[in-house]
Amino acid sequence: MISTDIAEAAARLAxxxxxxxxxETVYGLAAxxxxxxxxxxxxxxxxxxxxxxxxxxxxxxxxxxxxxxxWAGVVAPGAxxxxxxxxxxxxxxxxxxxxxxxxxVTGGRPTVGLRVPAHPLxxxxxxxxxxxxxxxxxxxxxxxSPTSAEHVAVDLDGVLDDxxxxxxxxGPSAIGVESTIVDLTVEPPQILRSGAIGxxxxxxxxxxxxxxxxxxxxxxxxxASHYAPNxxxxxxxxxxxxDDLLAAERxxxxxxAVLDRTDDxxxxxQRLYSDLRDADRHGVETLIVVLPExxxxxxxxxxxxxxxxxxRPSPTG
Ligand code: TXA
Ligand code: MG
Numbered sequence: 001m002i003s004t005d006i007a008e009a010a011a012r013l014a015x016x017x018x019x020x021x022x023x024e025t026v027y028g029l030a031a032x033x034x035x036x037x038x039x040x041x042x043x044x045x046x047x048x049x050x051x052x053x054x055x056x057x058x059x060x061x062x063x064x065x066x067x068x069x070x071w072a073g074v075v076a077p078g079a080x081x082x083x084x085x086x087x088x089x090x091x092x093x094x095x096x097x098x099x100x101x102x103x104x105v106t107g108g109r110p111t112v113g114l115r116v117p118a119h120p121l122x123x124x125x126x127x128x129x130x131x132x133x134x135x136x137x138x139x140x141x142x143x144x145s146p147t148s149a150e151h152v153a154v155d156l157d158g159v160l161d162d163x164x165x166x167x168x169x170x171g172p173s174a175i176g177v178e179s180t181i182v183d184l185t186v187e188p189p190q191i192l193r194s195g196a197i198g199x200x201x202x203x204x205x206x207x208x209x210x211x212x213x214x215x216x217x218x219x220x221x222x223x224a225s226h227y228a229p230n231x232x233x234x235x236x237x238x239x240x241x242x243d244d245l246l247a248a249e250r251x252x253x254x255x256x257a258v259l260d261r262t263d264d265x266x267x268x269x270q271r272l273y274s275d276l277r278d279a280d281r282h283g284v285e286t287l288i289v290v291l292p293e294x295x296x297x298x299x300x301x302x303x304x305x306x307x308x309x310x311x312r313p314s315p316t317g
Contacts, residue, residue: 013031016037017161054134078189090179111185229277231287
């Protein structure tokens, strides 16, 4: 099931199969975006509600065309600026959907999320097939995202079909948290999900203020609870608070661990999802995580950690 064979991955996509693709952010579970049956299978495999739209991943050559290869309607000047500055890379733009976008991908919305991923294996696959690849993160809905081929194999064991599907192994994801999502269909633009390209950087590039997401939840990443391991995640503002929480958890007789990577946020992001998975593998019941400061990558990390900890009572009440 795990392979590095791009020709085989292309053949399976052409035959309607699903291919887990490596990207610089996290692994995606991809189908030919114009094959409705294959796209429908993504939702089934992930157990994802069909009203949570999928991002369409594009070849870099399509980003250079006036309508992003037919995937966007009118490309506004702001979208052109961001495409030139950030693609290929960890940025998803919400734009008006073009003629190639099928209903099943967007749940019938007039907008589509587009991204040109930077991972060379996946870029090669995109250029080779000419497909747009509809792909969410390759985990079961609501759970921890995968940053390696092995993570995907564990998560989707038994639901992917050996004869039709494939996991393309491109090594560990370099960034480790999902792309920044910018909605360019509203004025001013909104950040729907923070990522490695900071909110402030988007504002600088567009030379405008950008808003944090508002209105009804439009992205799964905007749900209160997401990215959740089995362990209960408890957040600490600093090491001192973490130590207090640790003592209290030990006192209560629970299996507990502390995760503190605040000294290097790049590594913290790269390892975040592996760290959460490791906690589960080691039978940790309570994982105390020290929050980084809310600047740069720290904003994305705090967002993911807050969602991983949501709806779970903390030991301090
Ligand atoms: O880094 C990433 O973005 C990864 C890699 C695989 O590219 N993909 C990813 O996909 O994180 P997913 O499906 O796990 O998260 C995409 C988010 C979802 O919350 C989805 O609801 C939202 O983007 N989204 C996609 N298209 C949308 C649209 N047209 N309107 C509103 N939200 C949209
Ligand atoms: Mg996801």
